[in-house]
Amino acid sequence: MANKLIDIVNVSKSYGDNLVLDELNLYIRENEFLTLLGPSGCGKTTLLRILGGFESCDSGHIIFDGKNINNVPPNKRQLNTVFQKYALFSHMSIAENIAFGLKIKGKSKAYINDKIRYALKLVNLDGYENRTPDSLSGGQQQRIAIARAIVNEPKVLLLDEPLGALDLKLRQDMQYELIRLKNELGITFIYVTHDQEEALTMSDTIVVMNQGYIQQIGTPEDIYNEPENAFVADFIGESNILPAVMVEDKLVKILGVNFPCVDVGFGKNKPVDAVIRPEDIDLVKPEEGLLEGVVTHLIFKGVHYEMEVSANNFDWLVHSTDMVPVGTTVGIKVDPFDIQIMKKPESEDEEAVPVEE
Ligand SMILES: Nc1ncnc2c1ncn2[C@@H]1O[C@H](COP(=O)(O)OP(=O)(O)OP(=O)(O)O)[C@@H](O)[C@H]1O
Numbered sequence: 001m002a003n004k005l006i007d008i009v010n011v012s013k014s015y016g017d018n019l020v021l022d023e024l025n026l027y028i029r030e031n032e033f034l035t036l037l038g039p040s041g042c043g044k045t046t047l048l049r050i051l052g053g054f055e056s057c058d059s060g061h062i063i064f065d066g067k068n069i070n071n072v073p074p075n076k077r078q079l080n081t082v083f084q085k086y087a088l089f090s091h092m093s094i095a096e097n098i099a100f101g102l103k104i105k106g107k108s109k110a111y112i113n114d115k116i117r118y119a120l121k122l123v124n125l126d127g128y129e130n131r132t133p134d135s136l137s138g139g140q141q142q143r144i145a146i147a148r149a150i151v152n153e154p155k156v157l158l159l160d161e162p163l164g165a166l167d168l169k170l171r172q173d174m175q176y177e178l179i180r181l182k183n184e185l186g187i188t189f190i191y192v193t194h195d196q197e198e199a200l201t202m203s204d205t206i207v208v209m210n211q212g213y214i215q216q217i218g219t220p221e222d223i224y225n226e227p228e229n230a231f232v233a234d235f236i237g238e239s240n241i242l243p244a245v246m247v248e249d250k251l252v253k254i255l256g257v258n259f260p261c262v263d264v265g266f267g268k269n270k271p272v273d274a275v276i277r278p279e280d281i282d283l284v285k286p287e288e289g290l291l292e293g294v295v296t297h298l299i300f301k302g303v304h305y306e307m308e309v310s311a312n313n314f315d316w317l318v319h320s321t322d323m324v325p326v327g328t329t330v331g332i333k334v335d336p337f338d339i340q341i342m343k344k345p346e347s348e349d350e351e352a353v354p355v356e357e
Helices: 044-052 094-104 109-122 138-150 168-185 196-202 220-225 230-235
Strands: 004-015 018-029 033-037 059-064 079-082 156-160 188-193 205-210 213-218 240-248 251-254 257-260 270-276 281-284 291-300 305-311 314-320 329-334 340-343
Touching: 004 044, 018 044, 018 188, 018 213, 033 044, 033 196, 044 079, 044 156, 044 188, 079 138, 094 109, 094 138, 109 138, 109 168, 138 156, 138 168, 156 168, 168 188, 168 196, 188 196, 196 220, 205 220, 205 230, 213 220, 213 230, 230 240, 230 270, 230 340, 240 314, 251 270, 281 305, 281 314, 305 329
Parallel strands: 033 188, 033 205, 079 156, 156 188
Antiparallel strands: 004 018, 004 059, 205 213, 240 251, 240 270, 251 257, 270 340, 281 329, 291 305, 291 329, 305 314
16 A cells, blocks of 8 residues: 555635535545545535645645645645646747746756656647647647646646546546556546546545535445445435335345345344445346336436336336336346445434334
8 A cells, every 4th residue: 555645634624604624534645546526515626725725724734745734835835736727828839838837946948848848748749839728629728737737746636627628528538548647657646526427437546525524435446336325325326225224134124125135233123224226226027026116217328228117105216238118017126235225314313213014
């Protein structure tokens, strides 16, 4: 495991009465691709701006390489930011844009020219030195913005929704490009997005945030397969989140029907949420399922069919490569390993609910 590079310790930030970050704790390792993921307004950008030095926190510490950098100005931090709006200077050539920060630092002409060549090669735009920003596509401008940041040789690149303005195909290409860049540079990327697919594709670690709190930290696989609460399950991918009661270890009652599962340690007769991904539901003959339902909606999605199955007063979302026509009576079957049990949020878990026999 790589060393800890940044330690965010008890960081809080409010704007007026609006508490945006509440005693947040997080560490980031050398060479990690860490993504802050969450809905609009959850505090991702604020945290990134605090790391970059563009915003100060009300309390807490940002420790970089063992030193507190709370009072270090942005240009003295070994972190460089790439914003969603590329903010290139339109009256300057690409070379001048990339050179801008280095000139201010008083670097020699030879050094700067070397760096420009190196950075343009890295972002696959060699030969673009004399073009102007408005003669480039959105994706190319974004690469230049990245080139401009990396010539400063930062230890960390902070990226705030850098692909937000690009169309889907270009976004996907740029995602692979960013992973390659990170590996070639061997530096840490801290990436902000509200796009869960982007986060799952690129990250070593995902930090899911909501309303200023961290909901879960984990690898993309952890976050997708083992969401810790209903918010994460709902935000990452699509899920059926079902009110349930844990009858005993490895047995959960969902909508009045007992389903074998693999989870233990939730206690007996405890109300829980059961999460089942739509692709993990098998539609079988009615007599072979644990419960019976009727297909009420069907949409072709390209790779799979998306269906809604009404069973025990719940609309189950099901993804399947097999088409089952609307109106068909089906059985619902789920592998015990594909049922994820989650504790109810505190307020909903006041008392154990007896299970009716
Ligand atoms: N300079 C500011 N002054 C007042 N309120 C602010 C300021 N910057 C951010 N906020 C508020 O702080 C909250 C968090 O904003 P932030 O930009 O960090 O969220 P975000 O998760 O990055 O959202 P988005 O994805 O929409 O950018 C929001 O309610 C926002 O309105």
